[in-house]
Amino acid sequence: MHDKQVRRRRAVLAVLVVISLLLLTDYFGESTSSPLHRVQRGIVAVLSPIQSGASTVFSPVSDVANWVSTTLHAKTQRDQLKRQLQTADQQLATYKTEAIQNRYLSKQLGLAQSVGLDRYDPVGADVIARDPSLWYQTVEVGAGSGDGVSVNDPVTGDGGLVGKVTEVTGSTSIVTLLTNASSNDQFGVTATVTDSAGDTGVLEPAVGNPDQMVLQSLPNTAAIRPGMQVVTAGYKDPSNPELDSLYPPGVLIGTVASFNPNELLNSGQVPVTPTANVRNFTSVQILTKVGSGTERAQVTP
Amino acid sequence: MTVAESIPTKLIVRIALLSLFAVLVQETVISKISIFGVDADITPLVVMSVGLLCGSLTGAITGFFIGLMVDTVLVQTLGITSLLYITIGYWTGRLRELRDPAHGLVPVACGAAATAVAGIGMTVIQFLLGVDAPVSLLLAQQIFLTILVNTLIALPVYAVVRRIINPALPDDPRRRRRRAYTTGGLSPLQSPSQRLTGPINRGTTPAGR
Numbered sequence: 001m002h003d004k005q006v007r008r009r010r011a012v013l014a015v016l017v018v019i020s021l022l023l024l025t026d027y028f029g030e031s032t033s034s035p036l037h038r039v040q041r042g043i044v045a046v047l048s049p050i051q052s053g054a055s056t057v058f059s060p061v062s063d064v065a066n067w068v069s070t071t072l073h074a075k076t077q078r079d080q081l082k083r084q085l086q087t088a089d090q091q092l093a094t095y096k097t098e099a100i101q102n103r104y105l106s107k108q109l110g111l112a113q114s115v116g117l118d119r120y121d122p123v124g125a126d127v128i129a130r131d132p133s134l135w136y137q138t139v140e141v142g143a144g145s146g147d148g149v150s151v152n153d154p155v156t157g158d159g160g161l162v163g164k165v166t167e168v169t170g171s172t173s174i175v176t177l178l179t180n181a182s183s184n185d186q187f188g189v190t191a192t193v194t195d196s197a198g199d200t201g202v203l204e205p206a207v208g209n210p211d212q213m214v215l216q217s218l219p220n221t222a223a224i225r226p227g228m229q230v231v232t233a234g235y236k237d238p239s240n241p242e243l244d245s246l247y248p249p250g251v252l253i254g255t256v257a258s259f260n261p262n263e264l265l266n267s268g269q270v271p272v273t274p275t276a277n278v279r280n281f282t283s284v285q286i287l288t289k290v291g292s293g294t295e296r297a298q299v300t301p
Numbered sequence: 302m303t304v305a306e307s308i309p310t311k312l313i314v315r316i317a318l319l320s321l322f323a324v325l326v327q328e329t330v331i332s333k334i335s336i337f338g339v340d341a342d343i344t345p346l347v348v349m350s351v352g353l354l355c356g357s358l359t360g361a362i363t364g365f366f367i368g369l370m371v372d373t374v375l376v377q378t379l380g381i382t383s384l385l386y387i388t389i390g391y392w393t394g395r396l397r398e399l400r401d402p403a404h405g406l407v408p409v410a411c412g413a414a415a416t417a418v419a420g421i422g423m424t425v426i427q428f429l430l431g432v433d434a435p436v437s438l439l440l441a442q443q444i445f446l447t448i449l450v451n452t453l454i455a456l457p458v459y460a461v462v463r464r465i466i467n468p469a470l471p472d473d474p475r476r477r478r479r480r481a482y483t484t485g486g487l488s489p490l491q492s493p494s495q496r497l498t499g500p501i502n503r504g505t506t507p508a509g510r
Binding site for chain 1: 318325326328330332333334335336340342357361362365368369373375376377378380381383385387390420430434438439453480
């Protein structure tokens with residue numbers, strides 16, 4: 001009797017392990033249109049109303065917990081923000097003057113006046129599910145194809161660009177974050193430095209640090225300073241619209257974290273800290289009317 | 302006797318509902334709450350608790366299905382979390398079957414171990430699958446802090462799981478014996494003070510003394 005129990009226990013364990021390995025192998029080697037992926041998306045579509053409901057019901061609990069957590073950091077943040085505000089005030093006067101000049105010159109050249117995100121039909125959505133580990137840099141949001149969302153739509157949140165839509169169901173979408181370093185889903189953002197020289201680079205996740213990115217392929221002579229803002233450049237190729245940028249110009253991505261002249265000289269790269277806290281934002285805006293193509297960004301002084 | 306026959310239906314239903322609830326609460330609520338800069342993860346703790354309460358077979362099966370649910374809900378690579386949670390459920394179940402630990406802090410130690418297995422195991426599997434992320438200080442720090450946070454919440458999670466599952470557990474002779482000890486029913490140390498009140502038999506004294 002005891003031997004029988006032991007044999008049965010081992011057999012069940014072996015079966016479970018084999019099923020897990022088969023699923024892993026099959027899923028890893030398949031494309032996103034494979035049967036396993038489709039079944040997974042179907043289950044997500046079925047569960048998403050429950051998840052949305054649970055997220056709404058439990059939102060007071062998470063709000064209270066987040067309030068306690070953020071209050072603990074408030075003092076440090078206040079001091080940092082005071083320093084940033086002083087710098088920003090000085091820059092504001094300069095930018096206001098330049099904005100007037102820009103509007104005047106743009107009108108003369110016949111360029112589009114609107115630089116806001118409203119013209120890209122943004123769709124607001126709450127984050128309804130998130131993976132607690134560092135490994136999967138994806139979140140599930142409560143807006144899907146029924147709301148006009150499609151794959152590759154850019155996603156902003158917490159004051160900056162956070163990623164792009166990689167999976168869509170009727171009422172939910174999976175957003176892969178900019179900081180995702182997974183080899184399957186990683187994507188770079190081509191970057192143009194709009195300082196005095198207008199240099200170009202590619203923004204990619206920093207390997208081993210999911211909270212930071214690296215602006216690569218910059219010219220060795222780029223005049224970059226710590227604290228410079230990194231924004232999407234937007235890119236249009238009239239001869240090949242497929243190369244047009246996924247991202248509209250002027251969307252804030254982050255700031256240059258530090259500057260090491262030797263690093264720029266040897267490898268042409270600078271570290272960038274995303275403006276959005278990619279581990280802790282609760283709502284997003286999905287830009288549904290942008291176009292398709294490669295991604296570009298730029299660093300502004 | 303099949304696996305389904307050896308596990309009561311009532312217990313299966315309770316564990317299934319508990320698993321679904323745990324995954325939903327984890328992904329929709331707890332993962333949004335940051336403690337010490339990391340998110341707590343109750344799913345390995347639930348698997349650990351089921352293993353400790355129900356044994357290795359139930360623990361492994363529960364681990365498999367909770368892992369599958371986590372991977373499915375978050376549209377991740379299927380099978381990775383299942384593989385890790387099978388290990389957690391099976392070995393906590395074996396701990397119960399072989400050692401039957403009765404100390405109140407066993408869930409705390411098992412919770413820490415389960416979280417460590419999940420965190421380190423995920424790291425190893427991701428490296429094997431070719432993710433371009435070398436071991437960094439941040440990763441080690443995140444794993445350590447998650448273990449710390451999960452250790453703190455292991456006892457309440459275990460208590461909740463025990464409260465849900467206990468009424469559906471089959472009457473185990475070992476549990477009955479332990480319950481009898483705690484209530485004073487069958488313990489060989491029952492009422493030692495009463496025994497001391499009677500005449501103490503020190504045996505016969507040697508003649509001539």
